[in-house]
Amino acid sequence: MSKYTLVIPAKNEYEHLGGVIYTLQKNVENQSIKIIVVNDGSTDNTSNLCEKYNVIEIKHNYSKGNGAAIKTGLRNVDTEHVILMDADGQHNPDEIKKLIKKYEEGYDMVIGARSRNDHASLFRKYANIIYNKLTTWIVGHKVKDLTSGFRVANTEKMREFIELYPNGFSYPTTSTIAFFRAGYTVGYERINVEKRRGEVGSHINLWKDGVRFFIIIFKIGVLYSPMKIFFPLSMAHILIGVLYYLYTFINDGRFTNMSALLLSNAVMIFLIGLVAEQITMLIYRK
CATH class of the missing domain: 1.10.287 (Helix Hairpins)
Known part of the structure; x- marks a missing residue:
């Protein structure tokens, strides 16, 4: 019986999702991991891909957002532990075993911490540095990567705060802060990331991303200690x-x-x- 369920939110990631699933399934150590793909209103062949690789697919009739897809996945997990990762090929499936090994040392959540030499834009690199330093000051613990979407956690503890998770892209921030605030143990494991593919993340809108940046900063403080x-x-x-x-x-x-x-x-x-x-x-x- 599987101990872990891997939840992958996917919206029009057909080109990259197949490689992610293939790498997972060929890895003998990860054969016991159940895979759920939450199809967030994709208009490509994501459904055919899920059928080809015989993985569980949960479909949204229309796109609700990355966070909403994660929440749908969490509601359908029936294992004690859950793994969350992106479908765009940025996360290396082979590194799941590193996160699990760290998680099984007794943590409630382990986050894949990206290095400063990853392929993120300069804006996002500096934004993440500020997020991490600000959150470290607020929670009183070293925060190495606040916004990474590659993580392993206890399923029930992730579901405790499901109403807090936004439907957009800041669920990693919210879940990390919620775990610290609740007194759960959070660990980090260094990971490597590939260059973000596709149109998502390829362009920076200084106004839109700048406003989102300050909203997340304010949200960090209000979620933990107003x-x-x-x-x-x-x-x-x-x-x-x-x-x-x-x-x-x-x-x-x-x-x-x-x-x-x-x-x-x-x-x-x-x-x-x-x-x-x-x-x-x-x-x-x-």
Whole structure:
């Protein structure tokens, strides 16, 4: 009986998915791994490929997003452990055994950590460095790769937070933060990645990716400990408000409305952070 199920979200990845599945099935050590391909509204021959290699296919009638495909896969896993990886040929299936070996040392999740010499664009490299450093500060543990989609985890623990996972591409961030927040053990294993293929990831939209970058940064803090984000913002408003008051008092001998606004904003930001902290505690009450 299989101990592991491999979930691969796929949208129009026919050219690369066949090589991934073939490599998995020819590896004797991985014969006991059940494979689920979540076909996220593909318009290519992904279904024929799944039939050819005799793997389980779960189809979305239309594209719901990478995260939604992962959630569908998780809901259909019936083994104790789950492996998640991309279908675009970026992840080497032969490295699954490295992740499993590390995972079986007693971790709740092991993430494949990419090196800085991978094939990501310069923008994404620097973004990932900032993600990792910021998250390390927030959670108090070394985070080597926050956004890697190649990981092994306990199935039930992954499903605990399934409602938190977005339907888009930031489920790795959310799941990593959720595991740290819940007190589960997270490990890393160094992996090599191939150049990202196809149109996905080949172009960088500075506006779209820049906004997504800051949203993820904010989400990291709010998911783990909102006060680590809101408290510094509150203190910044207090400092600016006091300094502006001193400036106007020395120059004009009065207390201005702007100073009052800054100080009142500081109180509001602090209270919002406090409420968010309580909500976060309820989310992770288990």
